[in-house]
Amino acid sequence: MNKTERLLAIVMELQRSKLRTANELAEILGVSLRTIYRDVQALSESGVPIRGETGLGYSLMEGYFLPPVSFTVEEAVSLLLGADFIEKRFDPTFRASAYSSRRKIEAILSRPIREETHRIQGSIRLLQKNELVTKTREKVNLGIIREAMLEGKKILFTYHKRIAESDGSRITMRTVSPYGLAHDEQNGWLLLAYCDLREDIRHFKVSRISDLTVTSDTFQTPEHFNLQAYQPRDTRNIRVCALFNAEIADKVDEANNYYMETAEFKGDSYHVTFRVRQPEELLSWILGWGADVVVTEPESFKIRVREEIEKMKERY
Template sequence: MNKTERLLAIVMELQRSKLLTADELAEVLGVSIRTIYRDMQALSEAGVPIVGETGLGYSLMEGFFLPPISFTVQEAVSLLLGAEFVEKRFDPTYRKSAHSSRRKIEAILSRPIREETNRIQGSISLIQKDEMAVMMREKVNLGSIREAMLKGKKLRFTYHKRVAGTDGNRVNVRTVSPFGLAHDEQNGWLLVAFCDLREDIRHFRVSRISDLTVTEDTFQIPDNFNLQSYRPKDTRSIRVCAIFNSEISDKVEEANNYYMETAESKEDGYHVTFRVRQPEELLSWILGWGADVIVTEPESFKNRIREEIEKMKNRY
């Protein structure tokens, strides 16, 4: 990285972060602190409004903004795909903003870059399963959840939870303090919140929430909570073992079941171990493989599968 590139990188880092020390900038750019001091002097002489606060670090004067810069094809595609994802999976407010952002990005791309970006985008598709249902069950709630998080207000809603091993749902009303939103490929949007009923942090699928309201009760996120580093408690304690036909081992692997823990090819088949809260969580998935799988343990789950097969036979 030459000096010009380094000076530009410093301005971009300061534009992204409100305050950075010389040590932090030196570490990010891989140079000495003395070099950072010289670069700061050069930027100031060039008219860039750098503000140095003794003991705190450097920042850009309020209102300064670096003019748009050119993107590579890969950078442009990444940004546009990200905007498309937000358009498809967020609430109307963010969907509108994402659409506007995408149009602005496209507007500043040079013609060759824009044409190449359009060509690559045309070969990539973000497939949505049951998009209309997702819109009805998730998008309608996301705006209210964001509002509650921004205002520090609690949420009250009816939660529909599937009960393993039955044909019905368990429905109850929850009052929660919304700590954040997370997106899971299998479960969609998840609300991470402190549940007053359980007196602990719980996860709620946004698609299973109805009658959502923002209450007047306030809350504060604990100082020691960080959504990015938070990991939920793993309560899966039951082990389920199954042997699949070796010929479909690649399909089983591609299915990437959430509960799959280990998998190994042996002479008699593809041995897979699952870890679940209740074996019934795997019932429909296991039955979907038909005669190409046999459950070896626990015995109680083997009996449960036999019962389900008998029910199926009687229906036919």
């Protein structure tokens, strides 16, 4: 951090807090006390109204703030919530940058705006599922994947599939060219990559990736590939129908299953249709509704559900 950046950081820190001691400023900026004393003097000489109170610390004169940008309360809340989201969902590098950005945003807000922003922030909380897993495997993987994308390097990893292959295996090794990352509220972080094994673009849930390494092999993202405009091919060609107890229709809707296509009341039942790549993708979800659901088609899936129920009965 050069002197100009340091002087700006001191002003922003004093804007953010009513009072800061020289020791606190030195610790925050990672410099000596003597440097802080010199910087504060330089700021005072340049016209910044810094007050020094013996035994208490430094503060800015009431009403003074540095306004490189002005924000409304709503704008400030939006930016700070965005920084909070990044701190919770990204890898350590972006998390540190988000933390730094949040402190800078808070520093340039006038006191009334900052206090109102903090009040509103206190009434909003971003929740995340599987927080422990997200903090470990997913965040570590995100950092490695970002590094590989920046360097144009392929990655090698073990992938743990939710649905087993035809041979019963759920674990595969993949070498891919990472094209981009996307975040989905239901699935979390997804890696979009060209898979050498499948010779096509595939999607991988980042939390299901393990033993991730960056290889020495390079790749180039095709010029025609645009992550923002990319739409995956819909390969869900199998139709599954089920009748739910009408009393739990609202719960079925709230579950917002990715494969759900239509839903309507028929008599005293709630008729729902799904489109899937393979019925196994719905098995655990259907079983979770217990006696409140009956699969009507296809017949092969009805038999599969019945077989799973028989296995469950044996265990009990």
